[in-house]
Amino acid sequence: MRVLHKSFGDFGTNCYIVTKNGSSLVIDPGDGAKEWVLQHATNLKAILCTHGHFDHIFDAGELKNELKIPVYINKFDAFMCENDIFGYMKSVFKPDVLVNNDENFQIDDFCIKFHHFPGHTPGCSMIEIDDVMFSGDFLFKGSIGRWDFPFSDKNEMLKSLEKCKLIEGDFTLYPGHGESSMLKSEQDNINYWIGIVKNS
Numbered sequence: 001m002r003v004l005h006k007s008f009g010d011f012g013t014n015c016y017i018v019t020k021n022g023s024s025l026v027i028d029p030g031d032g033a034k035e036w037v038l039q040h041a042t043n044l045k046a047i048l049c050t051h052g053h054f055d056h057i058f059d060a061g062e063l064k065n066e067l068k069i070p071v072y073i074n075k076f077d078a079f080m081c082e083n084d085i086f087g088y089m090k091s092v093f094k095p096d097v098l099v100n101n102d103e104n105f106q107i108d109d110f111c112i113k114f115h116h117f118p119g120h121t122p123g124c125s126m127i128e129i130d131d132v133m134f135s136g137d138f139l140f141k142g143s144i145g146r147w148d149f150p151f152s153d154k155n156e157m158l159k160s161l162e163k164c165k166l167i168e169g170d171f172t173l174y175p176g177h178g179e180s181s182m183l184k185s186e187q188d189n190i191n192y193w194i195g196i197v198k199n200s
Contacts, residue, residue, distance in 0.1 A: 001130050004040055005174065008032045013055040014176055017041050018129055023108040027127060027134050028176060031058040034066075045107050049073040049095070050136025050176060051124040052080025054088040061093030070096035072105070074116060074123030085150070099125070117164060119157025120145035126164075133171040133183055139164065141173070141181035144193045147200070154197060161194050 009031030075098035101116035137145035
């Protein structure tokens with residue numbers, strides 16, 4: 001499996017193209033990602049969104065309409081695709097697959113699991129594909145997602161951090177912003193972040 005990534009937009013949002021056996025998926029196509037995706041993706045099958053913030057879904061609607069491919073997002077963040085709640089979207093769109101919490105999918109040769117970690121947003125998820133975890137804005141290298149935005153939830157973030165400690169096996173971690181890491185390395189810091197969130 002090959003993973004390409006590039007950062008887009010004012011917030012440096014990472015977009016990922018995952019290719020395996022001649023088919024591709026795109027994860028979090030942000031502002032300006034469309035042309036790069038069209039140039040580098042082979043036989044694109046689906047758009048996967050870690051959560052509904054505009055900087056992660058900005059070009060998802062255009063890619064969906066141009067290529068006639070489905071958008072997957074946790075059901076609790078679908079409202080952010082359908083409504084421009086922050087006033088930044090170029091166009092709104094209706095996602096095709098509303099993911100239930102911790103649901104598995106098979107798309108061609110890709111085995112995919114959405115791990116639901118609410119707190120940053122109601123539907124915030126990490127997406128597992130093989131030995132890789134696309135962590136969106138839940139978990140970063142040396143940090144975690146914010147829990148003070150509209151529709152964020154401090155208590156849900158605390159539950160999600162506790163849940164994340166229980167994931168077994170190591171994964172390469174590809175976050176929504178910044179550099180990659182390893183899941184085990186970030187799990188070592190979770191108790192520290194739980195303390196930070198509790199005291200906020």
